[in-house]
Amino acid sequence: xxxxxxxxSADFDVGTEAALLTRGRTDIGAVVTFTGICRxxxxxxxxxxxxxxxxxxxxxxxxxxxxxxxxxxWPLLGxxxxxxYGRLLPGDNIxxxxxxxxxxxxxxAAAEFLMDYLKTRAPLWKKxxxxxxxxxxxxxxxxxxxxxxxxxxxxxxx
Amino acid sequence: xxxxxxAWVRERVGKGExxxxxxxxxxxxxxxxxxxxxxxxEYAFAFENAKIIRAxxxxxxxxxGTPIAGxxxxxxxxxxxxx
Numbered sequence: 714x715x716x717x718x719x720x721x722s723a724d725f726d727v728g729t730e731a732a733l734l735t736r737g738r739t740d741i742g743a744v745v746t747f748t749g750i751c752r753x754x755x756x757x758x759x760x761x762x763x764x765x766x767x768x769x770x771x772x773x774x775x776x777x778x779x780x781x782x783x784x785x786x787w788p789l790l791g792x793x794x795x796x797x798y799g800r801l802l803p804g805d806n807i808x809x810x811x812x813x814x815x816x817x818x819x820x821x822a823a824a825e826f827l828m829d830y831l832k833t834r835a836p837l838w839k840k841x842x843x844x845x846x847x848x849x850x851x852x853x854x855x856x857x858x859x860x861x862x863x864x865x866x867x868x869x870x871x
Numbered sequence: 872x873x874x875x876x877x878a879w880v881r882e883r884v885g886k887g888e889x890x891x892x893x894x895x896x897x898x899x900x901x902x903x904x905x906x907x908x909x910x911x912x913e914y915a916f917a918f919e920n921a922k923i924i925r926a927x928x929x930x931x932x933x934x935x936g937t938p939i940a941g942x943x944x945x946x947x948x949x950x951x952x953x954x
Contacts, residue, residue: 749954765953766878768946771930796953808954828954836927836946837953838878849879852950 716780716792720772722799725809734791734813741790745820746811747828753803755850761842765798765807768836772796779830783812786826787819794827796837826863833860872939874907876917877948880924883917893939900926901935903945917947925950 717733727746735741751763780792791813801807810827814820839850875888897906901921908918918924926933927946939945 767953768875768877768927768930768948771927771946774930775932832954833951834932835953836877836948836951838949839952840878849949850952852952856954 714784714789714791716777716784717794718773718776718780719795720767720769720798721795722797724797724806725795727806727809727811730793730795730809730811734793734811738790740815741813742815743817743820744811744813745817745824746809747824748806749808749828751801751803751805751807755841758843760803761844762803763801763807764840764842765796765801766838766840767796767798771836775835776831779827779834782830783823783826787814787823789814789819789823792823792827794831796831796835798837829856829859829863832856872942873944875944875946877946879949880917880947883913885913898938898940899935900928900933900937900939900945903939904935904947923950924948 727748731744731746734744753760776794780794783789783792789812793809793811795809797807808831810824812820812823812827833856841848841850873888873890876884876886881887893903893906897903904918904921904924907914924947926935928937928939928942929944
């Protein structure tokens with residue numbers, strides 16, 4: 714399965730990436746894209762910017778392991794994961810997960826699986842800048858719960 | 872052995888990477904954190920709550936009890952918050 718994994722400071726274009734997954738192919742019946750976007754408010758207080766730090770080399774390797782796991786679980790025909798790093802402003806794209814399959818079920822499930830794993834396993838850290846303070850984002854237990862549920866079920870192929 | 876630190880672990884230690892040569896008694900990831908914590912105030916601060924710090928050996932997540940023998944690169948970081 715063709716898989717694209719990129720860590721980059723530059724922005725990405727969702728439409729371009731989705732089109733690349735299906736270009737020249739007629740076996741793909743479904744593409745699901747998820748885009749994570751920097752919010753202008755966090756916990757009820759305005760955010761001026763977000764800084765993303767990553768572990769070069771391991772981030773790509775860890776995401777590749779998640780993609781391999783997704784490919785083992787669902788009949789995927791393509792996947793693209795792009796995660797940005799550096800300083801991002803409210804409204805900026807943070808992350809793209811795009812999955813392609815013959816049918817929507819696998820594409821939806823794999824995209825959600827990849828996002829859940831990305832949040833709790835990929836070595837990336839967010840720092841929030843506010844008008845009067847700078848702080849690292851705390852890991853959410855709800856994200857661990859979201860990731861753990863994938864170890865409790867083996868979803869159907871469609 | 873090369874050590875890497877990320878996010879607030881990096882900020883507390885005061886550097887992003889360094890090369891260390893721990894004694895043979897330092898066998899596991901947990902041993903390495905305890906040894907590092909004894910290297911000075913900044914390390915003690917970084918590793919004061921070692922239970923919440925995550926580790927990776929050569930680009931793969933590992934648990935605190937994992938042996939470090941043969942590791943080229945060991946990284947320490949807080950729970951991840953990407954996505």
